[in-house]
Amino acid sequence: MSSSRIDSIRAAEAKIFRKARPKSEAAVGKGVKGFFGGVPMHWMNDWPTPFPILVEKAKGATITDVDGNKLADFCLGDTGSMFGHSPAPVAKAIRRQSRRGLTYMLPSEDALVLGKLLSERFGLPHWQIATTATDANRFALRVARAVTNRPKILVFNGCYHGSVDETFVRLDNGKPANKPGLTGEFRDLTQGTKIVEFNDLPALEAALADQDVACVITEPVLTNCCMVLPEPGFLEGLRKATRATGTLLLIDETHTISTGPGGYTQRYGLEPDLFVLGKPVAGGVPASVWGISDELAARYEAYNRSKQPGYSGMGTTLSANPLQFAAMRAALEEVMTEENYAHMEKLAGRLAAGLEAAIAKHKLPWHVRRVGARVEFICAPGPLKNGSEADAAHASELEAAIHVALVNRGILIAPFHNMMLISPATTKAQVDRLISAFGDIAAQLTA
Numbered sequence: 001m002s003s004s005r006i007d008s009i010r011a012a013e014a015k016i017f018r019k020a021r022p023k024s025e026a027a028v029g030k031g032v033k034g035f036f037g038g039v040p041m042h043w044m045n046d047w048p049t050p051f052p053i054l055v056e057k058a059k060g061a062t063i064t065d066v067d068g069n070k071l072a073d074f075c076l077g078d079t080g081s082m083f084g085h086s087p088a089p090v091a092k093a094i095r096r097q098s099r100r101g102l103t104y105m106l107p108s109e110d111a112l113v114l115g116k117l118l119s120e121r122f123g124l125p126h127w128q129i130a131t132t133a134t135d136a137n138r139f140a141l142r143v144a145r146a147v148t149n150r151p152k153i154l155v156f157n158g159c160y161h162g163s164v165d166e167t168f169v170r171l172d173n174g175k176p177a178n179k180p181g182l183t184g185e186f187r188d189l190t191q192g193t194k195i196v197e198f199n200d201l202p203a204l205e206a207a208l209a210d211q212d213v214a215c216v217i218t219e220p221v222l223t224n225c226c227m228v229l230p231e232p233g234f235l236e237g238l239r240k241a242t243r244a245t246g247t248l249l250l251i252d253e254t255h256t257i258s259t260g261p262g263g264y265t266q267r268y269g270l271e272p273d274l275f276v277l278g279k280p281v282a283g284g285v286p287a288s289v290w291g292i293s294d295e296l297a298a299r300y301e302a303y304n305r306s307k308q309p310g311y312s313g314m315g316t317t318l319s320a321n322p323l324q325f326a327a328m329r330a331a332l333e334e335v336m337t338e339e340n341y342a343h344m345e346k347l348a349g350r351l352a353a354g355l356e357a358a359i360a361k362h363k364l365p366w367h368v369r370r371v372g373a374r375v376e377f378i379c380a381p382g383p384l385k386n387g388s389e390a391d392a393a394h395a396s397e398l399e400a401a402i403h404v405a406l407v408n409r410g411i412l413i414a415p416f417h418n419m420m421l422i423s424p425a426t427t428k429a430q431v432d433r434l435i436s437a438f439g440d441i442a443a444q445l446t447a
């Protein structure tokens, strides 16, 4: 696809976007005063639209902007709202808790129920609450290093686990290096982090053979570099290789919770030592959880008995507050249900099939991947095997043009890549609108 064609589509779509949003443009088009870079968080400048959409409200799977435009929301806060915006049981729990105090560094009665819910749901018996998936990963990795007394961790090329410093390593022509673009990073992160390609068992086994890796941290499906599925036997091999070398395994389910109520772990019988889930676990209220196995808990207790007294370097003041307990309990009991997942699964299947049909009809060399309620279209042939292939598959300019064109057709998908989420509130009509908009854009691109 020629870059001039992509540029002209993007320019035309930008014009349409502006015309439909005079109020948004007046309010945020030149940046919002008082904020560095004109936005409250710099990621908001990363949308491919000419300026960020100023939101009036979001409910279910629909966002309404201040100009009255309604968008079918398939981004869903990049997973924070993957069960819909303000799900009724969560909103009710928040209202109830708001009359009883928002944070007090003590448990509430909801916490008594929550420990049991987490253990039953995710199969690990010992839990802690944090506020972001980033924090949960950081704390879990600290425990892994503590109990193994090993300095290193291992990540897969193309991974993302939040702003966890030691995971910001990538393979650059096969050589480990700091990820480019890191602000203020003066350390050589490759000193503490090993990195191999996903789906490469021999490389993994070689990297673990030195027995200096405390923990492998991974998503069961790489969802942050397009979408890379594990090849048959890879996750089994990973568990085998970690066990054989005394290495712990941390499964980060923050995105793959799209698979089902117990995540990919429960669906496919993974047996992690550590488990992390953030973002949607409290229905949009900032909260995350990390759990550990019985065996690891015993080792951690022994470690704590043996270590010097002093601050652990873990925990944050607002974590494990009663608002989180209330929202998480409501999300787990009433929102993350089998019934809701069945709806999500069905519509996600419909979406993936619809996009595949449009790709075939327009003879585009693209493909579609799906893990439960999370669907991704990739503007390159597939399937992708690892992070390097995913990197090469990225077509930033083309994807940006598609994203803005989708917004102009009433559809919002995640920025950075082509991720679409189905929530319990998403309707068949919204899915069909996305399929038809995608087909329309594919026709324009290939005309």
Ligand code: PMP
Pocket (backbone or CB within 6 Å): 132, 133, 134, 135, 160, 161, 162, 163, 219, 224, 252, 253, 254, 255, 278, 279
């Ligand atoms: N783990 C995974 C797999 C993620 O995709 C993300 C965010 N995209 C995180 C952790 C970090 O989440 P947060 O930004 O809420 O800390």
